[in-house]
Amino acid sequence: MRKNVIYESSAGPIVLDAMKAAFLPRSWTLLVADLHFEKGSYLQSVGNALLPAYDTVETLSRLNEVIETYRPEHVVALGDSFHDVGVSERIDFQHVEMLNDIIRQVRKFTWILGNHDPDIPPALAGERVDHMEADGFLLTHLPVDAGLKQTNICGHLHPKASVTIRRRTLTYPCFACSDTRIIMPSFGAYTGGLFVDNPAIRRKLGEHKFFMLTAPSGVYPIRSYADRLRDRTCGG
Template sequence: MNAYSFDFCGTRCSAMPSGALYLSEHAVLCVSDLHLGKSERIARRSGVMLPPYEMQETLQKLETDITTTQPRQVICLGDSFDDLDAANSLDEDARLWLTRLQAGKSWVWIEGNHDPGPIDLGGTHRAQMTVGTLIFRHIATTERAEVSGHYHPKHRVAGRSRPAFMLDHQRMIMPAYGAYTGGLNSHAADLRKLFHGPTIAILTGHKAIPVPV
């Protein structure tokens, strides 16, 4: 699956080309910042119409990763929806699709700043959770062995910017998984202040590729 496997704080991890993280020892698949319903939210708040395909594109990518890894648990690491109204206004096809993806799995919605409350879409709602040696939450703190999202990191190589995982010896920030999400450059001050010592970016795309930051 063209993933990049590595050890992070005592847990074996695989960064997938899609931007998902897979923990093989725990059969856990984690995705961050899906921002489902972003086109609907933008239309609702500003009247600007975007092509309404981000929901299908994001859910299809997630279905492919679930089929590939066959996880027992799926963690959605916050900002799964662009706001709570977007979650509550999903059409029937999207709801059924999510129901199919959740079937037979432990499904966890971690709260984000865009979707801070419980949603009526199956699964459980948590502020944070621990898997093995790792702590999963939406926004990074100063805690060691932490996996978070929120910042949508991107890294530029050879003139091209790609969504990327960023990590040092104690913190990992995941790329945004959603189709219509932007990103923050890996050298931006808000990101760099979170990392200490050697830092790598794992580029997403056809193949997950680690590069030094």
């Protein structure tokens, strides 16, 4: 069984899941970020990439699994759910139906618009918004800075981190957190990541930061890059 973490933030509790999702228990809201559906087909169409376009099916399968695990009333996708604005022309009708079947499992499904997907394919159910509030958290795609009075949960930056355990270096997506912000890991199957010592992430977290690694066996805290992210708690 995976080890997940309940983080008591200044806005309230949030469950950080090893499947790269988060759950707000007070409102039964499940959060996922940066699904990037159809990235594989996009890379094939623009660059003749040899990467097989299996990412949409894999991401759909994992999304269905995490919904079955938490049985949320509300699912919020925090932007960049689709890799580009041309998805409607490439996505298989069967995959659209699979996604609508998943959406129908919950009482409410919300798409927060991202920089990759300012328009959600019209064949898909769910509401479209720029941002929203839930359980005292401000949910956005891009990190919000100006006038921030709530804990901001966002995506966009795809944080990841490396740990060295028994002379092996392992790299996994992670939650990048501070007193006022939680940057979600990317949920998509083919998405890359930005190391948490990158200035783009460091600037959004400030001095009081910590990271929660999403290893296959669970979520584990790691120290800052100042001590090279070596933490034996990840070795179990």
